[in-house]
Amino acid sequence: MKLETFALERWMTTWETVVSFDIAESGIYPLSTAELFGLLPEDQAAAAQDELLNIRLGYTEARGTERLRGALAETYEQVSPDDILVATGAIEANFLLFTSLLERGDHVVAVYPAYQQLHSVARAIGCEVTPWTISQRDNQFAFDIDALERLVRKDTRLIVVNTPHNPTGAILSQADLERIYGIAEEANAYVLCDEAYRWLDMPGGEPLAAPMRNLGPRxxxxxTVSKPFGLPGLRIGWIAATEEIASACWSTRDYTSLSPAGLSDYLATIALRNRDALIARNHEIVRNNLETADVWFAEHADLAAWDRPRGGLLALVRYAAANPSSEVADLLAKDYSVMLAPGSAFGYESHLRIGVGQRPDIFAEGLRRAAICLRSLSAEGN
Ligand SMILES: Cc1ncc(COP(=O)(O)O)c(C=O)c1O
Known part of the structure; x- marks a missing residue:
């Protein structure tokens, strides 16, 4: 299996340790372990800290501890801990699903643009991958389910969707998910819903749909705990599927990471049990950044525009300058110490991807500097 270069990850790793104002940040500003424990009442925090320090650092339960799988199962309807497989981030969860469910020659329909993994792994396996392109109506990105229906065939094995969506911030409604599930059922296909941005509703915005898993066995x-809980360093993600699929992925996992890191498994359980406090923290950060962004876009309407995210943390910024997005992103990083991801990594030229989960002071300064850069590019172009 020959995997294509992961364009976005290569670009991010080139700059993320170098720049000071990363407003391409794809998650919520991360927590420290002390801040996570700070969410607990004092006596519980002391007990949890003690328990953490005494975890024996052996291999853990391969599927993830019963404690963590139990806490995860409770977030779905009619899902048992045996239907859950804990993985090394959503990235391993997706990888295990593609490699366990697909074979060379299978037909896959996958949302486009997308986190590149959602296309590349199936292509590397030798599948025919048909992109389901997100449409742009009245300057708003939207999923066109009628178009999806036309793309799915009798031999389609897997439909891949992602909501809230990276990189546009579009969301699938409950009715959309139900329609997609119906389309999958009719084709005898599975539907993989990447919910890496679950629980990230916009403060004051529409509520998000329930997880796809609730709809049935297909x-x-x-x-993942990476994006919604600001804990990407734990590298904890999961699959919620039927027990049969979870077990097939477990067998594949014997070749990749074997078992989750015990310390991470423990901390992820604490995060899940304190979800409401983490969601309140997210809303505070995102509310602040949206306010800053709204003012910035109003003041700089001649330089850039965006389709405000409806869920998740990400959006595409359309800029006026004529330069290619990789050139603009490199210039921003090198000369302005600002990270905004190039739209070209998603096949969207003249766009940059922004994240609204960064620490508000960094976000505001990143935007201030971005305006100087975009203004100088526009002036050069005239
Ligand atoms: C849509 C999507 N899926 C999966 C991942 C991987 O996340 P994790 O850190 O849980 O591996 C990302 C990371 O950016 C993502 O955007």
Whole structure:
């Protein structure tokens, strides 16, 4: 299996340790372990800290501890801990699903643009991958389910969707998910819903749909503590599927990471049990950044525009300058110490991807500097 270069990850790793104002940040500003424990009442925090320090650092339960799988199962309807497989981030969860469910020659329909993994792994396996392109109506990105229906065939094995969506911030409604599930059922296909941005509703915005997994045995949900809880360093994600699919992925996992890191498994359980406090923290950060962004876009309407995210943390910024997005992104990083991801990594020229989960002071300064850069490019172009 020959995998294509992961364009976005290569670009991010080139700059993320170098720049000071990373407003391409794809998650919520991360927490420290002390801040996570700070969410607990004092006596519980002391007990949890003690328990953490005494975890024996052996291999853990390969599927993830019963404690963590139990806490995860409770977030779905009619899902048992045996239907959950904990993985090394959503990225391993997706990888295990593609490699366990697909064979060379299978037909896959996958949302486009997308986190590149959602296309590349199936292509590397030798599948025919048909992109389901997200449409742009009245300057708003939207999923066109009628178009999806036309793309799915009798031999389609897997439909891949992602909501809230990276990189546009579009969301699938409950009715959309139900329609997609119906389309999958009719084709005898599975539907993989990458829900890496689950629980990230916009403060004051529309509520998000329930997880795809709740809809039936053909539905698979992938989740992570990385984006919604600001804990990407734990590298904990999961698959919620039927026990049969979870077990097939477990067998594949014997070749990749074997078992989750015990410390991470423990901390992820604490995060899940304190979800409401983490969601309140997210809303505070995102509310602040949206306010800053709204003012910035109003003041700089001649330089850039965006389709405000409806869920998740990400959006595409359309800029006026004529330069290619990789050139603009490199210039921003090198000369302005600002990270905004090039739209070309998603096949969207003249766009940059922004994240609204960064620490508000960094976000505001990043935007201030971005305006100087975009203004100088526009002036050069005239
Ligand atoms: C849509 C999507 N899926 C999966 C991942 C991988 O996340 P994790 O850190 O859980 O591996 C990302 C990371 O950016 C993502 O955007």
């Amino acid at each position: 539905a698979i949900s992938v989740g």
